[in-house]
Amino acid sequence: MPKLWDATIESHRQVVHQAILDVTAALVRAHGPAAVSMSQIAKDAGIGRATLYKYFPDVTAIVTAWQEQQIARHLDRLAAAGETQQDPAVRLTATLTAYASAIHAHHDDKLFALVHSNDHAGRAQDKLRTFLAGVIAEAAATGTVRTDAEPGHLADYCLFALAAAATMPDEAAVGKLVDIVHTGLRPG
Numbered sequence: 326m327p328k329l330w331d332a333t334i335e336s337h338r339q340v341v342h343q344a345i346l347d348v349t350a351a352l353v354r355a356h357g358p359a360a361v362s363m364s365q366i367a368k369d370a371g372i373g374r375a376t377l378y379k380y381f382p383d384v385t386a387i388v389t390a391w392q393e394q395q396i397a398r399h400l401d402r403l404a405a406a407g408e409t410q411q412d413p414a415v416r417l418t419a420t421l422t423a424y425a426s427a428i429h430a431h432h433d434d435k436l437f438a439l440v441h442s443n444d445h446a447g448r449a450q451d452k453l454r455t456f457l458a459g460v461i462a463e464a465a466a467t468g469t470v471r472t473d474a475e476p477g478h479l480a481d482y483c484l485f486a487l488a489a490a491a492t493m494p495d496e497a498a499v500g501k502l503v504d505i506v507h508t509g510l511r512p513g
Contacts, residue, residue, distance in 0.1 A: 344370045349387045396449040414469035428490040429499045454480045471512045
């Protein structure tokens with residue numbers, strides 16, 4: 326990779342930071358997290374090791390930063406999936422579908438599995454649960470979602486049930502799974 330440079334110091338730092346994250350993600354996908362070294366990251370990012378250590382103290386810190394970025398992006402995509410929908414029930418369906426599709430699409434991704442396997446998974450799950458509980462509460466207020474359980478508990482139900490999307494053979498099966506989960510949310 327060529328030496329990285331950008332017009333301003335701040336934009337240069339952002340470019341280097343992102344290059345480090347991207348290179349680390351590629352290396353972890355290719356070799357697994359235990360096989361990745363700071364030297365290899367620096368080499369593949371086109372920066373010196375001393376520069377790399379100015380940004381991150383170790384591989385774990387880089388993977389952690391990458392995970393935080395992915396969590397934020399994932400929540401943004403889920404919010405965007407239902408953002409254009411005025412009807413809370415339609416927004417809920419769009420959100421559930423986007424979540425299940427993401428689980429299905431990344432089920433064999435080593436980095437995706439890593440995001441869901443450590444301390445950050447708990448924080449990510451809390452953010453996701455809070456977000457989904459809000460969408461569920463909006464739909465419940467219109468009478469399209471059951472109100473005999475708290476929105477947070479219903480969000481847990483959805484998240485655990487939709488985890489099965491990782492085992493679905495195709496998007497059609499994922500859609501059926503979303504329908505089943507959505508049926509469980511209906512009142513009565």
